[in-house]
Amino acid sequence: MRAVFNEDSVLRSTDVVIIGAGAAGLMCALTAAGRGRKVMLIDHANKAGKKILMSGGGRCNFTNMYAEPNHFLSQNPHFCKSALARYTQWDFIAMVAKHGVPYHEKKLGQLFCDNKSSDILDMLLDECKQAGVSLHLDTSVEQIEKTDTGYSLNTTLGPINGQSLVIATGGLSIPTLGATGFGYQVAKQFGHTLLPTRAGLVPFTITDQLKALCTELSGTSVDCLVSCNDQSFRENILFTHRGLSGPAILQISSFWLPGDTVEINLLPDADALDWLHTQQAERPNSELKTLLGEIFTKKMANLLAEHWFVSKPMKQYTPNELADVADKLACWKVVPAGTEGYRTAEVTLGGVDTREVSSKTMESLKSPGLYFVGEVLDVSGHLGGFNFQWAWASGYAAAQYV
Numbered sequence: 329m330r331a332v333f334n335e336d337s338v339l340r341s342t343d344v345v346i347i348g349a350g351a352a353g354l355m356c357a358l359t360a361a362g363r364g365r366k367v368m369l370i371d372h373a374n375k376a377g378k379k380i381l382m383s384g385g386g387r388c389n390f391t392n393m394y395a396e397p398n399h400f401l402s403q404n405p406h407f408c409k410s411a412l413a414r415y416t417q418w419d420f421i422a423m424v425a426k427h428g429v430p431y432h433e434k435k436l437g438q439l440f441c442d443n444k445s446s447d448i449l450d451m452l453l454d455e456c457k458q459a460g461v462s463l464h465l466d467t468s469v470e471q472i473e474k475t476d477t478g479y480s481l482n483t484t485l486g487p488i489n490g491q492s493l494v495i496a497t498g499g500l501s502i503p504t505l506g507a508t509g510f511g512y513q514v515a516k517q518f519g520h521t522l523l524p525t526r527a528g529l530v531p532f533t534i535t536d537q538l539k540a541l542c543t544e545l546s547g548t549s550v551d552c553l554v555s556c557n558d559q560s561f562r563e564n565i566l567f568t569h570r571g572l573s574g575p576a577i578l579q580i581s582s583f584w585l586p587g588d589t590v591e592i593n594l595l596p597d598a599d600a601l602d603w604l605h606t607q608q609a610e611r612p613n614s615e616l617k618t619l620l621g622e623i624f625t626k627k628m629a630n631l632l633a634e635h636w637f638v639s640k641p642m643k644q645y646t647p648n649e650l651a652d653v654a655d656k657l658a659c660w661k662v663v664p665a666g667t668e669g670y671r672t673a674e675v676t677l678g679g680v681d682t683r684e685v686s687s688k689t690m691e692s693l694k695s696p697g698l699y700f701v702g703e704v705l706d707v708s709g710h711l712g713g714f715n716f717q718w719a720w721a722s723g724y725a726a727a728q729y730v
Contacts, residue, residue, distance in 0.1 A: 499676025
């Protein structure tokens with residue numbers, strides 16, 4: 329999907345230059361151009377919206393019906409409120425409906441394309457084209473300077489001058505899609521503070537004695553309540569050859585720090601001890617692993633019994649033994665060795681300190697005419713379409729002022 333709109337090999341002066349043709353950059357471009365601004369959108373990649381295309385397992389979880397500020401992480405938690413209020417999930421859904429893109433709610437307000445992610449990318453590219461955006465791919469920026477009239481860029485396309493410069497380059501997650509720290513370099517060049525970055529929404533790696541259990545159960549998924557640092561998420565976890573993944577693990581990873589213990593409740597719908605007492609009273613001759621096999625897979629039940637306790641008929645367990653089993657089932661304590669890092673992370677935590685950026689306009693408070701949108705900022709959403717909604721909302725907000 330190589331798209332080049334309004335190619336002009338001579339004139340390289342424009343109202344707005346946007347670096348990064350991902351979700352936030354495309355939204356900013358189509359909205360600013362729709363206001364009548366002359367917009368040049370450039371990206372070093374050979375395709376626009378690569379992260380859009382791979383998102384949601386190829387179906388793009390493009391927003392969430394419950395996209396509210398409490399679903400976002402930032403050291404400046406109030407920053408996201410203004411943009412999210414001015415361009416809501418319903419606004420984006422209206423655009424999707426206008427283009428006739430079929431979609432559905434998967435669960436928990438998560439909206440996915442019925443067909444494929446390219447439906448969303450094609451929609452955004454079409455909006456850009458209709459608005460007159462000049463899109464240039466395979467274009468790298470070599471130098472940026474502030475001028476009296478805006479910003480001057482030296483690029484592989486040649487020199488470009490723009491009154492406003494928007495940084496929509498994303499974070500460090502999934503470098504195979506072209507992610508780099510370029511946006512952070514620009515922020516630093518113009519005097520911005522960068523908050524420490526780390527991988528978020530990312531699987532855990534396990535290297536201790538639990539590694540064998542995870543490896544043997546690789547591919548097994550189970551509904552759990554996962555907790556760490558006063559945060560809890562109820563969704564599936566997935567055992568992998570490297571450790572633990574799945575929605576609940578990805579969610580809690582954004583709140584986990586090295587050395588922290590993660591607690592996993594494998595029986596989130598029951599009080600584990602009460603359940604065990606009931607089983608002991610009603611089915612005294614049944615083995616524990618047999619009963620667990622009715623909740624989990626038989627393989628998982630057998631392996632839990634093998635790793636955690638000796639399976640025997642329920643009537644043979646003492647009260648202390650039952651309490652120990654209940655504690656393991658309801659509060660399985662895991663200390664991950666680490667995460668899989670940016671290689672598989674869905675988002676980058678940290679980034680440009682939002683206290684140096686206007687929450688209304690996304691404009692730098694350090695360098696007039698410079699704007700930051702999307703993941704490059706210290707705003708990260710939960711799993712489930714929230715990060716896309718931040719991209720749409722922040723891109724839209726900046727577009728009103730560039």
